[in-house]
Amino acid sequence: MRPQLKPISVVQRPAEVILLGHALEATYLDDEDGSVSTLLQVLAQGSRTVAELPAAMRERGFEVTEADMSAAVGALDEVGVLLRAGADAGLDAATRRRHESNLRFYDLFAGLERTSADFHRAMAAADVLLLGAGGMGSGVLQSLLGLGVGRIRLVDFDAVEEKNLARQFAYGRDDIGRNKVDAARDWAARYSPGTVVEAVHERVSDVASLVRLGAGASLVVCAIDSPNDVHLLVNEACFELGVPFVTGGLQYSMLFYWSVEPGVSPCRMCLELNRADEGETMPELSTQAVVLPAGRVNRATGPVAQLLAGFVTLEAGRYLTRTDPPVAAGVYHTIELADGMRTTRAPWTRHPRCPLCDRTRGA
Ligand SMILES: [Zn+2]
Known part of the structure; x- marks a missing residue:
């Protein structure tokens, strides 16, 4: 499973990152050394598993453990800004095309546990x-x-x-x-x-x-x-x-x-x-x-x-x-x-x- 940052606005300020996940809701994260914004950029790609994150962070100058990454991903999922990358692939191509906007609506509520494709399947059933x-x-x-x-x-x-x-x-x-x-x-x-x-x-x-x-x-x-x-x-x-x-x-x-x-x-x-x-x-x-x-x-x-x-x-x-x-x-x-x-x-x-x-x- 590859966690991916939802397409949300991320504002970088000195020693701080602000996640604008909903229209009326902002999450403030301390970011003294820039590691949080770096992790968010890696997560935006949605191409790595949690186990692969330490290597990606190391390439960018941050020494972190898999346990650190697991905790960080869990915390970000908690505030509702992560998706499971590629989860739509579980639906056939015609369904993905027909229900594209429905799936993107469900993204608002999806997380690592429940995907937008799961919500669509529940509706279809x-x-x-x-x-x-x-x-x-x-x-x-x-x-x-x-x-x-x-x-x-x-x-x-x-x-x-x-x-x-x-x-x-x-x-x-x-x-x-x-x-x-x-x-x-x-x-x-x-x-x-x-x-x-x-x-x-x-x-x-x-x-x-x-x-x-x-x-x-x-x-x-x-x-x-x-x-x-x-x-x-x-x-x-x-x-x-x-x-x-x-x-x-x-x-x-x-x-x-x-x-x-x-x-x-x-x-x-x-x-x-x-x-x-x-x-x-x-x-x-x-x-x-x-x-x-x-x-x-x-x-x-x-x-x-x-x-x-x-x-x-x-x-x-x-x-x-x-x-x-x-x-x-x-x-x-x-x-x-x-x-x-x-x-x-x-x-x-x-x-x-x-x-x-x-x-x-x-x-
Ligand atoms: Zn009653």
Whole structure:
């Protein structure tokens, strides 16, 4: 294994080296004698094993042992600036070409243990139950195909309407009147035949049907908003299936997304019980008696639906590849479109008497 420095900026200062590994993160390393910057230059080539590093350093005037190099490489890997050189070679040439930008994205999270090729393989092996082929769902479908997910079961009951063309870019004029799942499957086959898309023309109504649809899935994405208690149904089904789910939507002018990992994060039922304890109802779209109901208006334009699909797919990707921990597990994320794109994140807690979380406790 040949460690290689990621293509990051390295700033040399007197007696110090600064590694700029992330946009907002710098690592400062003491470098009195210049050996650190020399090692970084050697590592940037990615052509030597740890055992070969002492000789390379000796050529450059530094006497170091293999143990020194092993410790230094371990420390650099710890701060996330090393890759395993040549790890992409484990993928065939066509996959490397098709997924080049995906692999370079994964580089952000790769290290000597887990490579970008490993993350890609995890995505390619994944099986997603995608509920909904509308504004958010069709966007999630497109992004998951771009990432090269292995299999998607796409469930929807609607047909394509003219108004969908404002934001559902998997459909065209010729699709108007067709079932969305069929049109989406055909689009997917043209775009990226590497992903198996199964079209299920069905209306989601209960936990049992969700459990049936989700058999064998590694993740559920909920991109539907009916029936009214759909999030609770999906929540319960995901406990049965033992897989996480991600969801999102638009309330008035606010995008939101969150996820649940059964047995690990607080669940949607916990949130419900917490709110009941606090005498609170749903924020924004309230369940209490209102003089004038807000009505179901869909304000999701193309960019809004794409933003939402992007946030949801990124979170789905964290579960499928485990590049980094899910950011929305038991955390309500919002982005306010009509107020300067203000973002908030509100974690909720596990409810002590949640019947679903209770079942998995200590398991
Ligand atoms: Zn719970």
